Amino acid sequence: MLATEKEKLKERMGRYISLGITENGECRSSYWIPWEHTISAMNMKLPNVYLSKDDLKDAEIFSQLSQCHVIGCYIFTPLENYDVLAQFHELRDLAILSAEHLTSLSFLHGVEDLAMLYLENAHIQDLDAAFPPGKLYPICHRCLGLYHCEVDHPEAIFSDNLFFSELLLWKPVLNQEEKQLWKKARAHTFRYYITGNDT
Numbered sequence: 001m002l003a004t005e006k007e008k009l010k011e012r013m014g015r016y017i018s019l020g021i022t023e024n025g026e027c028r029s030s031y032w033i034p035w036e037h038t039i040s041a042m043n044m045k046l047p048n049v050y051l052s053k054d055d056l057k058d059a060e061i062f063s064q065l066s067q068c069h070v071i072g073c074y075i076f077t078p079l080e081n082y083d084v085l086a087q088f089h090e091l092r093d094l095a096i097l098s099a100e101h102l103t104s105l106s107f108l109h110g111v112e113d114l115a116m117l118y119l120e121n122a123h124i125q126d127l128d129a130a131f132p133p134g135k136l137y138p139i140c141h142r143c144l145g146l147y148h149c150e151v152d153h154p155e156a157i158f159s160d161n162l163f164f165s166e167l168l169l170w171k172p173v174l175n176q177e178e179k180q181l182w183k184k185a186r187a188h189t190f191r192y193y194i195t196g197n198d199t
Contacts, residue, residue: 018072020047045072118145126153
């Protein structure tokens with residue numbers, strides 16, 4: 001962990017933090033905003049402490065993190081295993097880029113108030129852990145963005161109890177049947193983008 005980030009983590013013990021995870025723990029000076037609407041972007045919890053992916057194996061760092069309230073996590077580099085995120089029960093924002101190794105969201109069991117979920121290049125079985133069927137959801141600016149992802153069974157988000165301010169899908173080609181299926185979700189803004197060859 002970089003010395004500057006170690007000091008930041010120490011200063012934020014017992015406070016709310018948002019993590020950025022990069023290859024070597026260096027901060028990112030700019031962020032992409034996947035959401036269309038200003039109100040969604042205003043609710044993002046941007047990273048204020050950065051870890052490297054090797055830091056995720058450090059018991060001392062996780063001991064310190066356990067004394068913080070981790071409400072955001074932005075992963076900018078591929079991880080071999082995402083189960084380490086299971087300890088962040090207070091997550092509100094989760095963004096995972098380069099998620100080719102991600103096959104399950106089971107680590108989200110126990111997360112009560114997930115408001116924003118963005119995934120890239122993942123192939124997962126379902127969304128049940130992120131949006132448990134039968135749960136009563138408070139009204140909030142809940143957003144789901146899936147860039148070049150495959151979800152075998154998205155039915156969990158078709159609940160009458162769940163409403164999205166934004167549901168955004170990016171696909172390399174149009175699949176009209178899939179598009180109609182996703183439209184069953186309740187969303188203020190639904191977009192099904194065709195990205196063509198920009199993969």
